[in-house]
Amino acid sequence: MKPIYLDHAASTPVRPEVAEVIMKIMSEQFGNASSVHTFGRSAKKTVNGARDSIAASLGCFSDEWIFTGGGTESDNLALFGAAHSRKGGHIITTAIEHHAVLHACRELEKEGYSLTYLPVDRTGRVAPEDLAAALREDTFLISIMLANNEVGTVQPIEEIGRVARERGILFHVDAVQALGSVPISLSDLPVDYMSFTAHKINGPQGIGGLYVRRGAPLHPRLHGGLQERGRRAGTENLAGAAGFAKAVELAVEGQADKHEESLLLRDRLLHGLDRGIGRDAYHINGDIEHGLPNITNISFPGVRSDVMLMNLDMEGIAASSGSACTSGSLEISHVLKAMNLRGDHLSSAIRFSTGLGNTTEEMEHVARKIETIVKRLRNKD
Numbered sequence: 001m002k003p004i005y006l007d008h009a010a011s012t013p014v015r016p017e018v019a020e021v022i023m024k025i026m027s028e029q030f031g032n033a034s035s036v037h038t039f040g041r042s043a044k045k046t047v048n049g050a051r052d053s054i055a056a057s058l059g060c061f062s063d064e065w066i067f068t069g070g071g072t073e074s075d076n077l078a079l080f081g082a083a084h085s086r087k088g089g090h091i092i093t094t095a096i097e098h099h100a101v102l103h104a105c106r107e108l109e110k111e112g113y114s115l116t117y118l119p120v121d122r123t124g125r126v127a128p129e130d131l132a133a134a135l136r137e138d139t140f141l142i143s144i145m146l147a148n149n150e151v152g153t154v155q156p157i158e159e160i161g162r163v164a165r166e167r168g169i170l171f172h173v174d175a176v177q178a179l180g181s182v183p184i185s186l187s188d189l190p191v192d193y194m195s196f197t198a199h200k201i202n203g204p205q206g207i208g209g210l211y212v213r214r215g216a217p218l219h220p221r222l223h224g225g226l227q228e229r230g231r232r233a234g235t236e237n238l239a240g241a242a243g244f245a246k247a248v249e250l251a252v253e254g255q256a257d258k259h260e261e262s263l264l265l266r267d268r269l270l271h272g273l274d275r276g277i278g279r280d281a282y283h284i285n286g287d288i289e290h291g292l293p294n295i296t297n298i299s300f301p302g303v304r305s306d307v308m309l310m311n312l313d314m315e316g317i318a319a320s321s322g323s324a325c326t327s328g329s330l331e332i333s334h335v336l337k338a339m340n341l342r343g344d345h346l347s348s349a350i351r352f353s354t355g356l357g358n359t360t361e362e363m364e365h366v367a368r369k370i371e372t373i374v375k376r377l378r379n380k381d
């Protein structure tokens with residue numbers, strides 16, 4: 001069997017239709033979108049065409065979309081951009097955000113802003129009551145992710161956004177993992193900033209976007225040219241923008257089908273595990289009812305995550321033990337820790353994330369391989 005890729009939450013294969021668009025732009029266009037000659041004008045048309053297309057797919061105005069270098073930059077631009085538009089104040093986020101948000105928040109703390117990191121329950125969900133209790137007179141920004149990258153838990157962002165609106169507080173949402181899995185219509189959401197990246201939706205790596213609602217403050221992070229209406233300096237990534245737009249279009253169009261397929265793939269994996277090792281031999285971390293079906297985080301008590309990952313890799317199966325930034329080290333995920341999992345669940349968690357190209361046969365094969373690995377390792381004790 002060919003290698004099986006179950007790490008789509010880390011990065012995804014580029015769709016052929018997207019690669020085709022990228023190749024076409026790369027081979028035909030090289031002008032700088034800021035130049036006034038024909039080459040420049042043609043480049044500008046490409047970038048603005050991509051912007052219009054994304055705005056149409058996500059339901060916002062074209063001038064509300066800023067191209068960035070990826071999800072990390074979008075998160076940083078939103079947080080520092082909102083914070084630096086004023087002096088001091090209080091920001092609320094959660095303990096389970098991606099490091100792109102958490103580490104940016106730590107920096108803002110060093111600059112003198114006060115931060116509250118909301119706890120989550122055992123499924124990884126934030127309680128709106130906890131948010132209400134954390135609000136202060138000087139709270140000016142809330143940053144809460146739509147879907148978690150490690151366990152797939154989806155947060156009640158509409159409810160949170162309404163609270164933010166009522167209080168005149170800015171609201172940033174990291175939707176990097178949610179795009180293509182959760183319907184997003186920006187003009188209907190009580191959100192001021194939303195972060196995206198192309199490489200999680202079968203687009204190219206190194207390009208992302210930030211939605212900034214008209215009127216929301218944004219102090220630029222990068223200073224230089226006047227690109228992106230002076231909000232993000234630097235020559236535009238033509239091929240990346242065009243490829244991203246195609247990827248967004250296909251992800252939005254295919255979202256309902258992806259949901260069904262993901263449910264089926266997860267079902268096959270779990271049924272295979274039930275048959276092979278039995279339901280008591282594993283534990284699902286996260287919220288299977290309300291989470292993304294394409295991200296399934298499972299603990300196999302008694303088998304350490306790194307040992308399981310290595311054994312899976314030897315069988316040609318790629319999975320992960322947490323976010324890509326922490327995998328490769330034995331550090332226990334901050335997300336699972338915040339969910340207060342049992343010790344042996346923490347140390348044995350594996351993230352399986354499905355996507356383009358995965359089949360039900362692959363999932364059955366993976367379940368059989370896990371059965372062999374678990375039985376072999378447990379017999380060793």
Ligand SMILES: Cc1ncc(COP(=O)(O)O)c(C=O)c1O
Pocket residue numbers: 009010069070071072073075098100145147148149174176177197198199206208323324
């Ligand atoms: C929820 C979330 N936010 C932000 C990022 C960072 O995105 P990028 O890799 O494009 O910088 C990731 C990537 O793993 C993510 O999962």
